[in-house]
Amino acid sequence: MSRSSFLFTSESVSEGHPDKVSDRISDTVVDLFLSKDPYARVACETLTTTNLVVLAGEIRGQGIMDTDGNWAPGVEAEIEAAVRAAVRDIGYEQDGFHWETFEFINRLHGQSADIAVGVDAAGDKDEGAGDQGIMFGYASNETPELMPATLQYSHNILKRLADVRHAGEKRLEPDAKSQVTIQYEDGKPVRATSIVLSTQHAKGMTQQQVADLVKPHILAVLPEGFTDENTVWHINPTGIFEIGGPDGDAGLTGRKIIVDTYGGASPHGGGAFSGKDPTKVDRSAAYACRYLAKNVVAAGLADRCTIQISYAIGVAKPQSIHVDLHGTGKGAVNEAVLETNILGLIGGATPRAIREHLGLNKPIYARTAAYGHFGRAPDVDGGFGWEKVDLVDKLKALA
Structure with missing residues (x-):
């Protein structure tokens, strides 16, 4: 019999986390190609680091690339423009990672013919799965969204801070991580025992100033009474977080699959989502x-x-x-x-x-x-x- 009383923890990361920047870019490429060909095949991986974005992967689609691997006119420029717009939307205008000035390298190429023949529909054969x-x-x-509370609240915290930042709060920068630990009684979430938040911030802010800025927003997205005098808070526990995003840590597509799904409350098959068309x-x-x-x-x-x-x-x-x-x-x-x-x-x-x-x-x-x-x-x-x-x-x- 499973335990009914326990502690459980999930984490989330913001849109400005370097791995999420990579996921956003990869999915931006998917959207661009599907807008041209609803049946495009896309497997796009993205690397981000200091002032650099690199695309790699395999693609196929009408109006995108021909069977000889040649780009359709103007598509390469469209890809770069879409990628830069995605980074701008996230909010990166920093010396170490700026949407307008980072180096862009596109190494996308045609899909393997061996994979294509295996998964395409032909004759009486229905379209097969793109992989095992x-x-x-x-x-x-346990939540209205029918999601694990630990993960849903971790997401809600970061989404609230992102909304505040996009609304003009200049003291918050794009990169952030959250973590919520919840006490369960009789299988139901009853209180937060620990809340961890690390958020990139403007230069010169103290740890206490950051805590005073973000704590009211955290409390606003948690159920009333979900924290108490015994809840442990860790706001920017390293003390300072001015260098963030791809400038602080390299990012790769598909490294946050537990954040993307159920926060560890469910098994995971191991495959990432971002950068893949829906035949995958x-x-x-x-x-x-x-x-x-x-x-x-x-x-x-x-x-x-x-x-x-x-x-x-x-x-x-x-x-x-x-x-x-x-x-x-x-x-x-x-x-x-x-x-x-x-x-x-x-x-x-x-x-x-x-x-x-x-x-x-x-x-x-x-x-x-x-x-x-x-x-x-x-x-x-x-x-x-x-x-x-x-x-x-x-x-x-x-x-």
């Missing part, structure tokens, strides 16, 4: 798993739900489905019933069915690069469509 792998989705009713099941199937798990919890069938799906490269049909309700299932709809029926609600969870059901062949990915891919409100243009709870009635009917 296992993907997980998770949901919990690392991304699309993980979104589908979250979609299904969230709908199970939203339907009141369980307090918690974890779903795993696995794939083989070039094969459309999933290799397995596993559902775990963590002993919180309610009524007649148990794991076995869900495993038998749930993939049918999304066309069998083939890569094509997932993309069509969730509307993933759109330029909707740059917005996912910070503050989590899950626990977000669906957008009217299809962004975060995997957060919809439109399967509730069908799931209830399985009883």
